[in-house]
Amino acid sequence: MSEYQHTCLIRGDDGQAVRAILDRICNKWTLLIVATLDRGTVRFTDLHRQIPGISQRMLTLTLRNLERDGLVSRTVHAEVPPRVEYALTPVGKSLIPPALALAGWAVEHVPHIEASRRAHESGGR
Amino acid sequence: MSEYQHTCLIRGDDGQAVRAILDRICNKWTLLIVATLDRGTVRFTDLHRQIPGISQRMLTLTLRNLERDGLVSRTVHAEVPPRVEYALTPVGKSLIPPALALAGWAVEHVPHIEASRRAHESGGR
DNA sequence: CTGTATCCAACGGGATACTG
DNA sequence: CAGTATCCCGTTGGATACAG
Numbered sequence: 237m238s239e240y241q242h243t244c245l246i247r248g249d250d251g252q253a254v255r256a257i258l259d260r261i262c263n264k265w266t267l268l269i270v271a272t273l274d275r276g277t278v279r280f281t282d283l284h285r286q287i288p289g290i291s292q293r294m295l296t297l298t299l300r301n302l303e304r305d306g307l308v309s310r311t312v313h314a315e316v317p318p319r320v321e322y323a324l325t326p327v328g329k330s331l332i333p334p335a336l337a338l339a340g341w342a343v344e345h346v347p348h349i350e351a352s353r354r355a356h357e358s359g360g361r
Numbered sequence: 362m363s364e365y366q367h368t369c370l371i372r373g374d375d376g377q378a379v380r381a382i383l384d385r386i387c388n389k390w391t392l393l394i395v396a397t398l399d400r401g402t403v404r405f406t407d408l409h410r411q412i413p414g415i416s417q418r419m420l421t422l423t424l425r426n427l428e429r430d431g432l433v434s435r436t437v438h439a440e441v442p443p444r445v446e447y448a449l450t451p452v453g454k455s456l457i458p459p460a461l462a463l464a465g466w467a468v469e470h471v472p473h474i475e476a477s478r479r480a481h482e483s484g485g486r
Numbered sequence: 487c488t489g490t491a492t493c494c495a496a497c498g499g500g501a502t503a504c505t506g
Numbered sequence: 507c508a509g510t511a512t513c514c515c516g517t518t519g520g521a522t523a524c525a526g
Binding site: 404405406409417418420421437441442443444445 | 507508509510511
């Protein structure tokens with residue numbers, strides 16, 4: 237099978253499949269939350285603590301989107317004080333391997349990329 | 362090795378490595394351009410034609426960013442009319458496999474995700 | 487503890503017109 | 507052919523305050 241046919245996976249229907257997933261995971265916090273939930277069930281405040289820099293607003297919003305997309309489950313325990321636990325669904329877990337592939341690429345190549353950036357900046361002006 | 366250690370690749374330094382790459386490839390056109398260039402050297406207008414819907418402005422901007430990051434090479438031929446050819450660098454090519462992993466996940470799970478979306482919308486109101 | 491509501495600034499990106 | 511320059515709008519996301 238040729239490379240041509242492989243990259244059709246990306247280009248596909250004008251890239252609509254890739255665009256669909258990109259629209260969902262390519263925001264500031266989604267992958268980070270998914271990675272954090274990969275370690276097991278976590279409640280709201282713990283997530284807030286384990287993900288430095290995220291605001292309550294964005295944590296809630298991102299979790300709601302992940303829930304809508306069926307990647308994360310939300311369990312409310314009828315207690316006082318309230319306890320809400322988040323966990324990955326099977327579909328959510330299935331995102332981990334490709335996300336790791338991307339992360340692996342990142343740690344391997346980002347230094348080179350940033351060097352290239354700096355070279356262009358210093359040489360450009 | 363545990364799952365915990367794996368997902369550290371994503372969470373890593375508060376996810377800064379992943380964030381760095383996400384900031385670069387997670388826009389509307391980058392992956393599509395990279396996938397298109399995987400088929401070989403392409404000139405500006407051909408890219409414009411092969412990627413439906415992209416504006417000249419975004420094609421130029423995205424190509425400039427890819428060039429800065431060292432993922433794409435730009436070759437100007439001193440001719441009239443001018444001819445400019447774009448191609449993936451080795452680093453650019455190395456992005457293809459992880460991108461395919463993500464694309465594969467997308468085509469496999471996006472239907473399920475969109476079904477989940479619709480279920481939440483119809484049941485939610 | 488687990489959110490929601492509001493306001494606001496920054497940025498991505500589309501449309502269009504112009505240029506060497 | 508291969509861009510650049512403007513204008514402009516929608517979305518993302520941060521800060522803050524409030525609520526069950």
